[in-house]
Amino acid sequence: MSLGDGQGDSDTTRPDDGGYGGTGQTRTRYHDQDNGGLYGGARRPKSSRGTVTAVGVVVLLIAAIAFANRGGDDSSTSSSATAGSSAGSDSGNAGQPDAAPTTASGEQPVGTKVANIPSGFAHNRQGVQSAAANYAVSLGSTGMFKKDSRDKILDALFTAEAGAKLKAPLDRTYSASLLTRLGLDANGNAPEGSTFVSRVTPVGTKVVAYGGATATVEVWYLGLTGIAGETSTDPVTSSWKTWTYDMRWSNDDWKIVSYSEKDGPTPVPGDDRAAASDEISKAIDEYGGFTYAR
CATH class of the missing domain: 3.10.450.50 (Nuclear Transport Factor 2; Chain: A,)
Known part of the structure; x- marks a missing residue:
């Protein structure tokens, strides 16, 4: 039992007034399990391991979404850039947007x-x-x-x-x-x-x-x-x-x-x-x- 656990439960260990005083020895008294578990009436806070795991899953999910969105943005930017590049080319299919053929070229409409x-x-x-x-x-x-x-x-x-x-x-x-x-x-x-x-x-x-x-x-x-x-x-x-x-x-x-x-x-x-x-x-x-x- 850790120091923190002892301090958190004052009834776990205490001196015996009937014969053990001054010897430094202690007598351990356990509470009934019916009163809320092994450590007595007031339940100890549950381990934070489950909470840490849940938070970790959420963080990973957010990171995955962010990565996917970043990939989509890069793809869109690439398509727009290649479309604009192809707009400046007079021949061939190089630079044409394959995944998004309707992507706007970025060129301005004519003015005449x-x-x-x-x-x-x-x-x-x-x-x-x-x-x-x-x-x-x-x-x-x-x-x-x-x-x-x-x-x-x-x-x-x-x-x-x-x-x-x-x-x-x-x-x-x-x-x-x-x-x-x-x-x-x-x-x-x-x-x-x-x-x-x-x-x-x-x-x-x-x-x-x-x-x-x-x-x-x-x-x-x-x-x-x-x-x-x-x-x-x-x-x-x-x-x-x-x-x-x-x-x-x-x-x-x-x-x-x-x-x-x-x-x-x-x-x-x-x-x-x-x-x-x-x-x-x-x-x-x-x-x-x-x-x-x-």
Whole structure:
């Protein structure tokens, strides 16, 4: 029994007044176990070994979490850094973020516009993806349903040769019969009191091929099309598509040479309540678009 234990229990040892006094010998008296254990009525504090073990486990857990978070931060920083590095490279796949392909490059959006369309994109992989995303917005806009604005969009986004070849076929595509089926008049206008909706929101871009002066880029997007109005027979609906652009560096900017479209990938629809036509009209009027940068 240690000194500390003796001091903590005054009844454990004491002199015997009946014959052992002055000899230095002591007589030990044990308390009944029924009164709280081997050491008497007042239980001694339990060993701190269990507490130390618990604290040690907590400390190790915290250290493991901190280490994991530090590793995640380093990974994110690395991805962002390599994305920024690849933005400054004109060729090859070196430095492209593999684990997080949608990581932002860190490059600033362009500050110039042609025909109200962002222009002047960087001559690199980041720039061609930014161009493709912004061009998708214009090609999916209401301006494509009107002859004058459609021609301006084609002149701004396509190479001179490609734009010239596309005008006649697209005039046939956006024919009067198509406009009528959509509920529009011959000039592409919605009925009075209604709002024609045609919007594209890019979800992501991917470089399929890059050769410095040429590139193939895919743009996955969510599209909204229809007429918002009480008498509309073509309500606004959503669709998921992917556009593929063959791009060329021309006149100090990226231009489209040709493009194609396919359905999806389409997520499973959620349980959101469909908005009323006036809510859609108000949202279209109040919420503007973005300049997209990769």
